[in-house]
Amino acid sequence: MTEASSTAIIIGAGHAGGELAIALRNEGWAGRILLLGEEAHLPYHRPPLSKAYLAGSVEKSSLSIRPQAAYDRASVEFLGGVRVTRIDRANQRLELADGQQLSYDKLAIATGGRPRPLSVPNAAAAERCSNFHYLRTLDDVEHIREQMSAGKRLTIVGGGYIGLEVAASAITLGLQVTVLEALPRVLQRVTAAELSAYYERKHREAGVDIRTNVQVADLDVADDAVTAVICADGSRLDTDLVVVGIGLLANTELAAEAGLEVDNGILVDEHACTSDPLIFAAGDCTNHPNSLLGRRLRLESVPNALEQSRVAAANMAGKDKRYASVPWFWSDQYELKLKMVGLAEGFERLVLRGDPQTDSFSAFYLKGDKLLAADTVNRPQDFIAAKRLVAEGISVSSEQLADDSQPLKELLPPAQA
Template identity: 40%
Template sequence: MKNGVVIVGAGHAGVQAAASLREEGYDGPVILVGDENELPYHKPPLSKTFIKDQQAKPQPLRGEAFYTGSAIDFRPGIRVERIDVGGRRLEISGGGVLPFDRLILATGARPRLLPLPGSELSGVVSLRSLGDARLIRELSAQSEEVVILGGGFIGLEIAATLTAAGRKVTVVEAVDRLLGRAVAPVIAGHVRQRLEATGVRILTGTTIERLEDENGRVSAAITSSGERLPAQMVVIGIGVVPNVELAEAAGIAIGNGIRVDQQMRTSVPEILAIGDAASYRHWFTGGDVRLESVQNATDQARLAARTIVGHTDNYSAVPWFWSDIGDMKLQMVGLIAGGDSHVVLGDVVENKFSIYHYAGSRLLGIESVNRPGDHMLGRKMLGAGFSPSPQIVATGPDGLKAALAAFQQAEPARAAG
């Protein structure tokens, strides 16, 4: 393939796809295109250590030597305007074209906008990129009071970080609890209690009517009930929107993201999509999902590379996620939607516990707070297809390990029989 593979998007998914192509033995051209003028970097630290420490530097996903040493043509600061499907080429902003034999779309997602009077004011920010994090860090140094709109992971991570740095933080969430899309109510309640104990004010079931300004900079958020929340910075964290516009304009199938099959191919077989922008039929739940996580991005990238070199594996990675919020390391494995019962291990009061979620007798997933061993064991169990009974879970980690070992030992015998 003389034009090789072009990857659009230089985040976790795009960089892993480039690396995996080489690891899989692909020897054609690999071109990685990013729209930021930065060496690709880790995104999770941006909401935590980076915005807290004025001296913190971004953590590169790979050093510069990786790209040259792996013959990966990394091109920063390039914006793709259009995909010419028939001509197999990209049209670049400012002129120029980039031909491809295969194309991987790792276009990610962007913060959801809030149609709110005053949202255009200085001091109103969202976090997605390194540039956003630098701005938040700069503004937080000038702010005593911060309002965060949205009680999801990003909003709560920032709330914990800025509170620890001495800011007065208020979180405003429109629905009646935190982390509504992400975790079970008992986890959400625990997170709220721990954050409030550190001084974070949390308003659930509350919306913001408008933002006020002083000399063009935000000065307060006004709730729908009329309460004035003083703020020199307002962070909007109400979720993200997948970047599907390039694919959609090219006639590629869209459905809550860029639709892909089990090998990460879009409706145009020469074009693949991975990461936050990709929507697919999940092997475990049977439903259509679009997952926003580093694990999903990198696992899909590895599979896309295998697809390009001729393998036909189906995507079957076990989903897992994490978030560091104050003194809580939240780790989740599996997808718990549809659960009807659960078992708790550990001690909620001690801030170290796990919740095992079931649908009938089937283990769907595990949510852990400061119990990383449970999380790692859960990944092994779900990866092996092992669903321990609630009674076995109640015996604790040692009983679970023994049951998993027995299950794995029995599996070859069943296959042979």
């Protein structure tokens, strides 16, 4: 239990920061809780931004994770439009862009990440154009939505989750959509060739022009608009609208400048504590030890942000809680619900369960008789079972996984009481 005079400050009001603030109160923190966000909005759901919200199928009001009343009930003070410029660890104080200073007893950093910028000669000029966009925030999507009208030519740079989700949303709105991917296949960094081929086929059937092995060399800018994308092979793609989704950079600058240990993310231990015992961190900006993999990693996922923030909150409140969750992710494209668990790196063979032609199947990544990861398409029960198979290291055979007549849950031992 903390003293009522103590102050906890959370920098960042995304999924991790918002969850951490409420969880901290629930864990017994008796003092003041300040939640600082650079955006004016209360914490909101980010996954729908490139999916349902971009497509116009959900209202803006549905994006808020919690209403203002929930923060009021927990006595969490939300300060929006606030930018922290410096963490003064020696004096346990934050310096804000407006000159204000705030003192803390415990601090949490949940600064997330920002889109990786396109590195071409005219990138800076393009970023000043109204029809060139990165997609990370609610405001980003508001600007993109204003320009997404039927018949317009949309060029998407990047064939990862964001790029493909935007493509699926845009094609349903009647835009002419082209996706440019630098690697030989879409989703190459996160899934097997069979899954890449499946998603490329589904997008092409929907009318999306998927082009792989394409390097963007530059952009044509005229009259304050991007008019064309120039590829390394000299080809030119005329366009009305450009969306770039080529990855995320962790926002670690504040932590690094404060002298905290940083290496592809803010380094935290299993308690979500940084190299300063008074400072914790959670979410996309962190690099944490993963017992399942036996190494450190940085994850960009909502489930990771939520679970890690709850661990941080418990330990900030003086409890002993450890983070040991299995990574999992999801992506919605058209009528396809892709859910993934585990990390497939180092897998030796891929096993398919079900027929991709039916749009309901699973792909399992095996190393020996251990399941490293699974991708499931429109198979929620397979996903639930796969989470336990991966987390508990349960031995399974290729034949068992491939046998679609036997429910996957039958391979699980009885749950421990």
